[in-house]
Amino acid sequence: MTRGPVDSSKIPRFAGPATFARLPRLDEVERADVTVIGVPFDSGVSYRPGARFGPAAVREASRLLRPYHPGLDVSPFERVQVADGGDIACNPFHIEEAVETIDAAASSIDSRLVTIGGDHTIALPLLRAAARKHGPVALLHFDAHLDTWDTYFGAAYTHGTPFRRAVEEGILDTEALSHVGIRGPLYGKRDLEEDRRLGFGIVTSADVMRRGIDEVVDALRQRIGERPLYVSVDIDVLDPAHAPGTGTPEAGGMTSRELLEILRGLAGCNLVGADVVEVAPAYDHAEITSIAASHVAYDLVSLLALRENK
Numbered sequence: 001m002t003r004g005p006v007d008s009s010k011i012p013r014f015a016g017p018a019t020f021a022r023l024p025r026l027d028e029v030e031r032a033d034v035t036v037i038g039v040p041f042d043s044g045v046s047y048r049p050g051a052r053f054g055p056a057a058v059r060e061a062s063r064l065l066r067p068y069h070p071g072l073d074v075s076p077f078e079r080v081q082v083a084d085g086g087d088i089a090c091n092p093f094h095i096e097e098a099v100e101t102i103d104a105a106a107s108s109i110d111s112r113l114v115t116i117g118g119d120h121t122i123a124l125p126l127l128r129a130a131a132r133k134h135g136p137v138a139l140l141h142f143d144a145h146l147d148t149w150d151t152y153f154g155a156a157y158t159h160g161t162p163f164r165r166a167v168e169e170g171i172l173d174t175e176a177l178s179h180v181g182i183r184g185p186l187y188g189k190r191d192l193e194e195d196r197r198l199g200f201g202i203v204t205s206a207d208v209m210r211r212g213i214d215e216v217v218d219a220l221r222q223r224i225g226e227r228p229l230y231v232s233v234d235i236d237v238l239d240p241a242h243a244p245g246t247g248t249p250e251a252g253g254m255t256s257r258e259l260l261e262i263l264r265g266l267a268g269c270n271l272v273g274a275d276v277v278e279v280a281p282a283y284d285h286a287e288i289t290s291i292a293a294s295h296v297a298y299d300l301v302s303l304l305a306l307r308e309n310k
């Protein structure tokens with residue numbers, strides 16, 4: 001028996017504290033198969049700050065989620081125990097220390113993790129923790145940005161650099177690295193050359209439109225195979241029309257429908273962990289961005305639940 005969310009037909013969904021999807025807290029269950037955890041950290045941003053308030057906004061927006069996922073034909077919270085692990089409290093004045101704290105906290109939780117950010121810096125320690133458990137992981141990275149730049153103002157750990165650091169640290173399986181949704185101006189052509197040299201393949205935002213969901217999913221799945229897979233979703237992969245509440249918005253992005261359909265196409269992959277990052281509620285309107293992020297997190301939880309042998 002799992003302990004599921006608060007029943008919204010008995011207690012109004014707008015009442016009570018906002019855990020993710022109104023699920024029990026991790027300390028209210030004996031153990032969890034999947035833990036949703038927040039990382040309110042945004043000291044690695046290059047433009048608009050505010051993603052430190054992302055976890056709280058996504059939890060608020062998740063009150064309307066319901067327990068059955070028709071697209072994947074799964075009731076994730078019945079199939080496995082899902083719980084909300086609260087927030088990882090990390091030092092906002094010291095990025096390196098925060099990275100260590102996130103790594104240690106993620107490593108200490110004995111379940112699969114779906115992490116709500118926070119800026120994209122946090123993907124590095126989360127990947128370290130995933131690789132410690134599973135070995136070098138395949139990476140599927142949804143983002144407008146490459147995030148394989150080297151340094152900003154001499155700083156190595158920022159939201160524009162996590163995936164270069166991860167390749168350097170040997171925690172990624174360089175045979176299976178993909179960016180999806182890339183678009184917008186770069187510093188130079190070299191950005192793309194260096195990204196390719198690190199091992200990444202790119203499906204641009206325009207490719208998604210031109211090639212269509214099914215062809216993109218087929219290509220991604222071929223690259224991933226049965227490898228342990230980590231999925232990192234920067235909410236700015238969505239067009240600013242679908243996700244205005246983010247720190248470095250770029251025109252010409254994917255729709256939330258396209259993103260959710262590609263995620264559903266991953267059913268059966270060996271997903272070991274995932275994050276949704278870069279939700280900055282101060283720039284949001286009518287919870288557009290945090291609602292999209294809560295649905296993305298729900299799909300990631302559902303994919304993890306499907307994969308558990310139950």
Ligand SMILES: N=C(N)NCCCC(=O)O
Pocket residue numbers: 046047120145147159160234236247248278
């Ligand atoms: N990871 C995000 N969202 N953005 C990276 C942008 C880095 C830059 O300002 O060049």
Ligand SMILES: [Zn+2]
Pocket residue numbers: 143144145234236237248278
């Ligand atoms: Zn981005």
Ligand SMILES: [Zn+2]
Pocket residue numbers: 120143145147159234278
């Ligand atoms: Zn990013």
